[in-house]
Amino acid sequence: MKSLTKKYPWVRKTSIYWFWLNTVGRFISNFCHLKVYGRENIPKEGKVLLVANHKSYLDPPLVAYAVKKRPVFFMAKSELFEMPFLSSLIKHWGNAFPVKRGRADLTALKTALEVINNGELVCIFPEGQRAPANSFARAKWGAGMVALKAKVPIVPCLIEGSEKIIGKEKIISGWPKVTIRFGEPFYIDLEDKKENYQKAADVLMERIQELKVGNKSS
Template sequence: MNLYQVAKTVVYGALSPIYRFDVHGTEDFPKEGGVLVCSNHIHALDPPVVGILAPRPVHFMAKEELFNAPILKTLIPKLNAFPVKRGMSDREAMRKAIQLLKDGNVVGLFPEGTRSKDGVLKEGLAGAGFFALRGDAVVIPTAIVGPYKPFKRLKVIYGKPMDMTPFREQRASADVVTAAIMAEIQKLLDAHK
């Protein structure tokens, strides 16, 4: 068992007694090939929760500062995270995400870019559409329905895969694709309130 699997088991063991996970849609999650998981963002625990409940290992971008911390700089890459410079266009991180998708991996992304303080889905950033178009992957819209309160149910819904082929054929812009992804996330949120 690799470190990712060990960490996944440990984190699940730590969080599942506190939050009653109610997971939907894993049966539709592609078993192979590139997958871009796009989720709403309501809490700091969203990345580990989406990661531990997904049926396949998920790679997340993490702020570059974490990779400079003494213990974390060795640990974080083994947990499938890769650095991104915040507040600017980080071409290296973008290339890494696209390559991971093209190599048949799962990449997790929070298109809003930051947490929603009121739980209402905000407008997505164009990066989600960019990765969806360039990464040769399907998109799994994902909804986290809180609240993150001890012993309350926390729903995570992995939606049906979105095929990006029609968008590529229409030469749709990254903004148009992001808007389509956000609309699917909103549908999941509405259906699972």
């Protein structure tokens, strides 16, 4: 983690993280009428990879507040670190590092693995972008690479309703109600080879989608 905190000095300000989580996070969750299911599926300690679908810019703080019992580290698109207000917000919140979208950002993927190997919980959004309402985007192969190289418990997370707040198509629509569901931890039984990365990424999205109420495995 030393190389991470040297490069991104705002990361790991634990007291600030919990302050923001218990103030801003609580406000956002109350505004969204957030309901959380399956929190008991998240290991209380140790290396964990959390994979979630992506609908809104507010997904990271919502997921962090839903996890609640331990810090969550996120990748955030690099453009956000170039916007004065959002950059300041991210750095005050802490526990986020940049990823360049549109191509495989190996530096960001290696950073995610470094954080995981330090015994932390890292959340990634396999789709790599906000998906339109009521749909999912195909996962990027980089997410599969992280999953296979990490070799740690993977917890699927389904976010529903956040697209009504700063989503891909709307800034705010009606009175939002957000639900977050965490599934049971799983492993992907594939060899760590480049040709398996997209297959692994597809498995991640399948496990997320299975959490929808009414699906066979829900």
